[in-house]
Amino acid sequence: xxxxxxxxxxxxxxxxxxxxxxxxxxxxxxxxxxxxxxxxxxxxxxxxxxxxxxxxxxxxxxxxxxxxxxxxxxxxxxxxxxxxxxxxxxxxxxxxxxxxxxxxxxxxxxxxxxxxxxxxxxxxxxxxxxxxxxxxxxxxxxxxxxxxxxxxxxxxxxxxxxxxxxxxxxxxxxxxxxxxxxxxxxxxxxxxxxxxxxxxxxxxxxxxxxxxxxxxxxxxxxxxxxxxxxxxxxxxxxxxxxxxxxxxxxxxxxxxxxxxxxxxxxxxxxxxxxxxxxxxxx
Amino acid sequence: xxxxxxxxxxxxxxxxxxxxxxxxxxxxxxxxxxxxxxxxxxxxxxxxxxxxxxxxxxxxxxxxxxxxxxxxxxxxxxxxxxxxxxxxxxxxxxxxxxxxxxxxxxxxxxxxxxxxxxxxxxxxxxxxxxxxxxxxxxxxxxxxxxxxxxxxxxxxxxxxxxxxxxxxxxxxxxxxxxxxxxxxxxxxxxxxxxxxxxxxxxxxxxxxxxxxxxxxxxxxxxxxxxxxxxxxxxxxxxxxxxxxxxxxxxxxxxxxxxxxxxxxxxxxxxxxxxxxxxxxxxxxxxxxxxxxxxxxxxxxxxxxxxxxxxxxxxxxxxxxxxxxxxxxxxxxxxxxxxxxxxxxxxxxxxxxxxxxxxxxxxxxxxxxxxxxxxxxxxxxxxxxxxxxxxxxxxxxxxxxxxxxxxxxxxxxxxxxxxxxxxxxxxxxxxxxxxxxxxxxxxxxxxxxxxxxxxxxxxxxxxxxxxxxxxxxxxxxxxxxxxxxxxxxxxxxxxxxxxxxxxxxxxxxxxxxxxxxxxxxxxxxxxxxxxxxxxxxxxxxxxxxxxxxxxxxxxxxxxxxxxxxxxxxxxxxxxxxxxxxxxxxxxxxxxxxxxxxxxxxxxxxxxxxxxxxxxxxxxxxxxxxxxxxxxxxxxxxxxxxxxxxxxxxxxxxxxxxxxxxxxxxxx
Numbered sequence: 001x002x003x004x005x006x007x008x009x010x011x012x013x014x015x016x017x018x019x020x021x022x023x024x025x026x027x028x029x030x031x032x033x034x035x036x037x038x039x040x041x042x043x044x045x046x047x048x049x050x051x052x053x054x055x056x057x058x059x060x061x062x063x064x065x066x067x068x069x070x071x072x073x074x075x076x077x078x079x080x081x082x083x084x085x086x087x088x089x090x091x092x093x094x095x096x097x098x099x100x101x102x103x104x105x106x107x108x109x110x111x112x113x114x115x116x117x118x119x120x121x122x123x124x125x126x127x128x129x130x131x132x133x134x135x136x137x138x139x140x141x142x143x144x145x146x147x148x149x150x151x152x153x154x155x156x157x158x159x160x161x162x163x164x165x166x167x168x169x170x171x172x173x174x175x176x177x178x179x180x181x182x183x184x185x186x187x188x189x190x191x192x193x194x195x196x197x198x199x200x201x202x203x204x205x206x207x208x209x210x211x212x213x214x215x216x217x218x219x220x221x222x223x224x225x226x227x228x229x230x231x232x233x234x235x236x237x238x239x240x241x242x243x244x245x246x247x248x249x250x251x252x253x254x255x256x257x258x259x260x261x262x263x264x265x266x267x268x269x270x271x272x273x274x275x276x277x278x279x280x281x282x
Numbered sequence: 283x284x285x286x287x288x289x290x291x292x293x294x295x296x297x298x299x300x301x302x303x304x305x306x307x308x309x310x311x312x313x314x315x316x317x318x319x320x321x322x323x324x325x326x327x328x329x330x331x332x333x334x335x336x337x338x339x340x341x342x343x344x345x346x347x348x349x350x351x352x353x354x355x356x357x358x359x360x361x362x363x364x365x366x367x368x369x370x371x372x373x374x375x376x377x378x379x380x381x382x383x384x385x386x387x388x389x390x391x392x393x394x395x396x397x398x399x400x401x402x403x404x405x406x407x408x409x410x411x412x413x414x415x416x417x418x419x420x421x422x423x424x425x426x427x428x429x430x431x432x433x434x435x436x437x438x439x440x441x442x443x444x445x446x447x448x449x450x451x452x453x454x455x456x457x458x459x460x461x462x463x464x465x466x467x468x469x470x471x472x473x474x475x476x477x478x479x480x481x482x483x484x485x486x487x488x489x490x491x492x493x494x495x496x497x498x499x500x501x502x503x504x505x506x507x508x509x510x511x512x513x514x515x516x517x518x519x520x521x522x523x524x525x526x527x528x529x530x531x532x533x534x535x536x537x538x539x540x541x542x543x544x545x546x547x548x549x550x551x552x553x554x555x556x557x558x559x560x561x562x563x564x565x566x567x568x569x570x571x572x573x574x575x576x577x578x579x580x581x582x583x584x585x586x587x588x589x590x591x592x593x594x595x596x597x598x599x600x601x602x603x604x605x606x607x608x609x610x611x612x613x614x615x616x617x618x619x620x621x622x623x624x625x626x627x628x629x630x631x632x633x634x635x636x637x638x639x640x641x642x643x644x645x646x647x648x649x650x651x652x653x654x655x656x657x658x659x660x661x662x663x664x665x666x667x668x669x670x671x672x673x674x675x676x677x678x679x680x681x682x683x684x685x686x687x688x689x690x691x692x693x694x695x696x697x698x699x700x701x702x703x704x705x706x707x708x709x710x711x712x713x714x715x716x717x718x719x720x721x722x723x724x725x726x727x728x729x730x731x732x733x734x735x736x737x738x739x740x741x742x743x744x745x746x747x748x749x750x751x752x753x754x755x756x757x758x759x760x761x762x763x764x765x766x767x768x769x770x771x772x773x774x775x776x777x778x779x780x781x782x783x784x785x786x787x788x789x790x791x792x793x794x795x796x797x798x799x800x801x802x803x804x805x806x807x808x809x810x811x812x813x814x815x816x817x818x819x820x821x822x823x824x825x826x827x828x829x830x831x832x833x834x835x836x837x838x839x840x841x842x843x844x845x846x847x848x849x850x851x852x853x854x855x856x857x858x859x860x861x862x863x864x865x866x867x868x869x870x871x872x873x874x875x876x877x878x879x880x881x882x883x884x885x886x887x888x889x890x891x892x893x894x895x896x897x898x899x900x901x902x903x904x905x906x907x908x909x910x911x912x913x914x915x916x917x918x919x920x921x922x923x924x925x926x927x928x929x930x931x932x933x934x935x936x937x938x939x940x941x942x943x944x945x946x947x948x
Contacts, residue, residue: 177728181791184686184720185742186712195741199732 018278025274028210031267038081039088046078050234058250068252070242076252079234080260086235087264090151090220091213097155099209102162103202109163110170111193121167128160133219140228147230150223154216161212162205169201203279210272214265221261236261286313287458287491288337293350295332295341297562304563306332306345308515309589314459319485319492321506321523323499323538325559325810329515330495334461337493338377339367355458373403376452376490378481380464382444386436392447393432396420399451419450422487423480440899442473446480453484460485463495470673471837472896475881478504479895497811499542500883503527511535514560514570516586521595523887531597534571536605541815542885543840545867551822552844554815558780569598577601627661628799628831629685629718634658634694636677636684654680656855657694659930662799667825667832669846669863671839671878675900677855678835682803685833686720687711698799716746719792723804725784729776735762735787736772742794761790765820782813789820799831806841818844839882843867848934851875854901854911861935869944871937873918910939 019025038045048054053073061068067076109120132154139153173179174197182196223229224237231238236257243253295307307329314320324330335341337352339359352359354374359367371377379385386395396416401407407415420428423446436444445465452460462481466474478501485492494505502509502523509526511519511534519532530536537555557574560566566573572582581600590596599605636655655677662668672678684691687703696703698718706714719742722728729738739758743749749757759769765786776784785805792800805821806814818841824830836842842849843863850860851874859872870876877894896915910916913923918941930938 177722177724178730180683180686180688181720181722181728181788182730182741182745183688184715184718185745185791185795186715187741187745191745196730200730 015278019274022274022277024270025278028267028270028272028274031263032271035084035264035267036088039085042081042085046075046081048075048078050074050078050082058246060250061252067256068250070250070253071246076239076256079239080236080256082234083236083239083257083260084264086147086230086233087217087220087261090147090154091216093151094154094158094216095209095213097151098159098162098212099205100159101156102159103166103198103205105159106163106166106205107170107193107198107201110167111174111189111197117167120163124160124163127157130157132157133222136219136223137226137228140223145228145230147233150220150230154219158212158216161208165208166198166201166205169204170197173197173200203275207272207275207279210268210275214268214272217261217265217268285316287316287355288314288493289351289353290333290337291351291353293333293336293352294348295329295336295345296348297345299563301563305515305565306562307336310350310512310515310517312510312517312520314491314493316458317485317489317491318508319494319506321502321509322493322495322512323497323502323509324495324512325497325812327514327559327562328512329562330512331463333512334377334463334493334495337459337461338371338375340371369403372399372457373455374457375459375461376455376457378445378448378452378460378462378465380467382441382448382468383436385448386444388436390435391433392436392439392444393417393420396432396447396451396454399454403455415454416450419454420447423447423450423484424476425450440473441469442476442899445469445477449477449480449484453488453490456488457490459493460488460490461493461495464497465494466501467496467498470900471839471881472673472877473899474501474883475893475895478883481505498883499539499811499885503885503887504883511538514565515562516570516598517589518571518599519597520589525595527885527887531595531602531605532571532599533575533577533601533605535597538812539885541812543815543818543838543844544885545840545843545879545882546884549844549863551819552815554819555812556816558782558813559810569600577604625663625665628664628666628699629660629662629833630695630697631658631660631681631685632695632697634681634684634696635692636680636689637692653855655684655691658852658855658857660850660857660860662831662833664798664831665825665829666848667834667846669834669836669842669849670852671836671842671849672852673837673878673900675854676852678852679803681852682720682801682833682835686718686801687715712746716795717797718799718801719795719797720801720803721785721788721792721805724808725781725788726776726808728788729784731776734773734775735767735779738776738787739790739794742791746795757794758790761794762787764793764824765790780813781809782816785809785813785817786820789817789824793824793828797830799833801833801835803835804837805834807836807838814841821845839867839879851878856911856938857930857936858912858939859935859937860930861932861937865935869935871932871935871942871944872912872939873916873941873943874912875937876943877917 019029051074055065055069055073055075057069057071057073059065059069065075065077067080069075105120105124109117135157136150136153139149143149179192179196182192220229220235221237221240224235225241227241229235229238239257240254243257246253291311293307293310294305296303296305310333312320322330322333332341336347341347347360354370359370362370386392393416396419397412400412400415416432417428420432425431425443425446439447465481466477469477494502496502506523508522509520510517511532513534519526519530519535526535530539540553541555543552555574560570568583568585569587572578575582587598587600589598634655635657638652638654658681660668670678670681680689683689685696691704698714701714703714736758739761740754743754743757762769762772767783767786767790771779771783779787806817809817822845825832832845834842834845846863848860848862849866850857851872852858853874859866859870859875866875867879870879877896880894894917898915901914908927909924910927913919916923920941922940928938928940930936
């Protein structure tokens with residue numbers, strides 16, 4: 001008689017394992033990782049200084065300049081590589097601000113319920129109807145272009161969807177028996193919220209975070225395109241904006257920054273999809 | 283023997299898994315005679331549902347039937363095209379599923395859905411004829427006022443009524459074979475009795491053969507002519523009902539029968555089958571039962587025993603001759619003694635009420651009040667178990683939650699060792715909570731999926747904050763040992779545990795603070811049959827060793843009988859009868875208690891003699907009406923019952939009825 005045979009099956013129990021089990025998750029994660037690495041090691045990877053003219057003006061892609069050069073003879077590849085850094089800095093900072101606010105507002109709103117929930121959700125709705133892009137333009141017009149301004153404006157207006165999703169998740173988790181169990185053990189509200197509920201709610205927030213980041217990158221690119229980005233930080237939108245004057249003579253100037261934006265946004269969207277599957281939602 | 287209408291031979295169904303193909307069903311074969319009922323018993327993962335789906339040609343992808351034949355009236359269903367198969371489904375084979383709530387389309391009228399089932403197989407029939415048939419079908423399955431109710435949407439119907447509608451749909455085209463997969467598992471016991479009765483009637487009316495699938499040996503015993511016991515994807519024993527029940531030939535069948543708590547016989551620890559049902563992706567070699575079998579020898583691990591006879595009584599076991607039905611041992615004496623020792627009450631609940639105000643809607647001036655718990659008084663003495671039983675919606679769980687202060691009582695008192703739990707706040711409440719801990723129903727939902735077993739069990743100790751890390755580690759180890767869980771499980775997450783293991787973790791956590799009392803809210807109902815006995819024994823054992831008091835909330839009367847010293851029966855927010863276990867079980871005074879007891883299917887062939895089947899559904903708990911709350915369903919109700927509400931009277935055997943059933947000895 002053999003008692004309680006312990007099973008040893010562990011099929012892809014980690015999140016990463018399950019993420020890589022789907023094609024979209026795999027592609028999304030790899031693309032995002034590459035962009036992230038390029039952003040981190042931009043100084044090492046970029047062959048030239050992206051702001052100094054070092055080559056012939058408007059050269060098509062050659063061996064020295066893999067993506068060609070712009071009207072002032074600046075290397076486009078270096079520009080795209082440094083642009084990745086700008087995009088990532090903005091996207092991740094905005095994401096972090098939005099996540100912190102979203103988790104706090106959604107968590108407290110869902111857990112406390114009642115009056116506080118009403119107040120927080122009405123406030124959320126007010127923020128939700130603010131036109132984000134217009135507000136960003138306005139802020140740039142008032143305070144001048146700058147990374148910090150942009151991060152704050154976008155961060156303070158982008159947390160709404162996260163707060164809503166987290167609140168909904170908290171509401172359903174609050175009725176679960178393990179939460180009851182913690183309460184009967186005498187746990188305080190803060191412990192129940194931060195230890196029992198939020199760790200189970202945040203994964204859903206992360207799915208939406210990936211999609212939010214893609215959206216932020218597009219907004220930042222749009223602002224750069226309109227010339228409202230930080231002039232000291234090369235960004236993909238800025239590069240694409242510069243390219244429109246030379247659309248007929250230098251295709252490479254618009255194609256490569258455009259591809260970088262497309263690839264990154266697609267990668268983040270796929271990552272969001274993959275996370276959805278990996279976390280067993282849908 | 284009559285000619286068989288359905289004949290299954292050598293059925294093998296498999297599902298791909300990362301570790302290769304998992305055989306969900308292997309070598310399953312049976313013949314079903316015209317008008318015959320075959321009961322298939324098995325625990326989760328035994329392959330009983332997959333067998334049913336195979337017959338219907340509905341094995342979910344990526345699963346696939348690898349081998350075998352399924353012949354319906356001599357026609358091999360596996361060879362049929364999708365078109366012909368669709369004709370067979372619904373007209374020659376009718377199926378009834380487990381969850382009536384989700385088996386019907388929520389946005390179509392019930393009558394329309396039944397009409398669709400008729401029209402799908404009879405294109406020329408006129409509208410009026412269809413309508414008339416729908417109404418007569420609903421009438422036959424016992425839906426009152428079928429004409430108007432046919433035009434209602436499923437959400438306005440109760441579970442029991444929906445299951446009747448499903449039965450109506452299944453028999454709509456006079457099928458030759460009916461397949462009912464756990465048809466009453468989601469229903470309350472009094473509703474189960476109604477639905478089984480309808481199923482029996484329909485079987486007789488249509489003359490169809492019936493395959494009834496259940497984990498509940500009681501339901502099987504009540505319904506079947508022949509039974510097949512499934513384990514690990516195979517039929518391990520088959521025979522007529524009487525043959526199998528009187529002399530089981532497979533150790534699993536024998537063990538299963540012995541491990542079921544029953545309403546009769548001695549009360550004591552149950553002989554449980556060790557271990558747990560196998561995972562079909564990792565079936566043990568040879569006989570898949572051998573790791574849990576006490577008769578197992580070397581040969582069992584190496585080769586698969588044959589089922590032997592297909593028609594007669596046979597078991598797939600090499601040692602059928604040595605199978606003995608284990609006898610339920612009786613530790614009854616001890617329990618009986620304990621009942622009589624007067625001890626001061628540990629928990630006193632006095633006139634507890636929990637009322638929910640429904641949110642006022644626009645234009646609705648009257649705020650409705652749902653009286654979930656409507657004046658309950660009870661006591662639990664030291665070392666005693668009080669069983670609180672009742673059907674879903676009777677308020678038993680709300681009572682438990684109010685006692686645990688998970689919901690705020692509207693009025694009344696809960697005193698624990700004389701201290702009032704309802705009016706204690708903050709750190710005093712936190713300290714008081716140490717003494718009264720809870721074990722919850724759903725072993726999946728009661729453990730935080732993001733914490734390891736160690737952290738889960740340690741969390742009450744951390745919260746109360748009186749131990750350092752090393753002490754907590756030590757204590758967690760002791761606690762896991764106390765509930766017979768190995769140390770190797772400490773670092774696992776709940777997802778990697780079985781249901782029984784999870785429930786043990788839940789019990790260990792509840793014991794961490796050395797409480798004097800546990801509130802057990804349906805601790806067994808989510809577990810497999812063979813695991814229930816293990817947990818039941820564990821709870822008994824812990825009570826003996828630690829002197830715990832239990833408040834046991836359950837709907838399973840048989841399980842309560844094996845654990846409780848006293849019982850209280852709840853109906854719509856009130857206790858209608860309470861007393862010592864044996865008195866209530868053998869001499870119920872309230873008609874509801876009697877009906878409840880009589881509705882429990884008895885796992886013994888031919889046991890049923892005078893079943894009381896209650897009419898109607900549980901009324902909603904609305905505003906208080908005058909009169910006895912059971913009067914609407916009571917078979918003994920008289921005019922007086924509608925005028926005044928009877929009080930709960932008597933000591934120690936109390937009941938709230940003007941016309942009690944028997945002279946009770948107090």
